Amino acid sequence: MTLLQKNPFGSAITVEDIVDTLSFFDGWEDRYKYIIDLGKELPAMEDAKKDDAHLVKGCQSQVWIDSEIIDGCMWFQADSDAFIVKGLLGLVMAAYNGKSVEDILAFDINAYFEQLGLLKHLSPTRGNGLKSMVERIRFEAAN
Numbered sequence: 001m002t003l004l005q006k007n008p009f010g011s012a013i014t015v016e017d018i019v020d021t022l023s024f025f026d027g028w029e030d031r032y033k034y035i036i037d038l039g040k041e042l043p044a045m046e047d048a049k050k051d052d053a054h055l056v057k058g059c060q061s062q063v064w065i066d067s068e069i070i071d072g073c074m075w076f077q078a079d080s081d082a083f084i085v086k087g088l089l090g091l092v093m094a095a096y097n098g099k100s101v102e103d104i105l106a107f108d109i110n111a112y113f114e115q116l117g118l119l120k121h122l123s124p125t126r127g128n129g130l131k132s133m134v135e136r137i138r139f140e141a142a143n
Contacts, residue, residue, distance in 0.1 A: 007043050007075065009090060010097030018094050019115055028121050032084065039086025042093070045079035058132030060125040061085045065133065067140045073098050074141055078133075088130050091116070096137050104141040109134050 018038070025031045049066045056063040061082035068075050076097050078089045095112055096104050113119050119127050 007077075007093070007097055008041055009093035010095075010099060013038070013041065013090070013094050015094050015112060018091060019112075022116055031121075032087075035087035035091065036083050037087070038090030039080075039083055039088075042078060042086055042090055045077045049077065050079065056129075056132050056136045058135075059085070059129035061129065063089070063129065063133060065089075065136050065140075067137070069101075073100055074104060076137065084126070085129065088126070089133065091118070092130070092133050092137065096141075101141045105138065 021034060022031050025034065045064060045066070050062075050064045054064040054066050056065055059080075061080050063080045063085060064078065066077045068077075074096065076093055078093060080086045080089060092109075095107055095109060099107070113130075119130075122130065
C-alpha cells in the first residue's frame with residue numbers, strides 16, 4: 001500500500017460519514033469547525049509538489065492538487081495555505097479519493113454539496129474556489 005492509498009479520505013472518511021456528522025450540528029459555526037478539523041486529517045503534501053503545475057487556478061487561497069492512478073483508482077494529494085480550504089479539500093477528497101475514473105466522472109458533486117447545504121454558506125469567492133478544485137479533479141480524471 002502506497003502513502004497515497006493510506007489517505008483516510010474516500011475510505012475511512014466517506015461522503016456518508018461527512019453528511020451524517022454535519023447533520024448533527026445545529027449551526028454553521030460548529031459545522032465550520034468540523035470542516036476545519038477535516039482539513040487537519042489531510043496527509044501532508046510534499047513541498048516539491050507545491051508548484052505552478054499543481055496549483056489550482058481560480059481559488060482565493062493557494063491550493064495544490066496532485067493525482068496518481070494506482071490499480072485503476074485515482075489517489076490525490078492536496079493542500080492549501082488556508083485552514084477552511086484544507087477542510088473543503090477534505091470534503092472533496094471524501095468524494096473522489098480512491099475511486100475509479102468512471103466513478104469520479106459519474107459522481108454528482110453538486111447534489112453532495114446541496115445535501116451539505118454548503119454553497120449557500122460560503123462566500124462567492126470560496127464557492128468559486130471549491131468549483132475550481134472539483135473541475136481540476138474532473139479534468140485530471142478525464143485525461
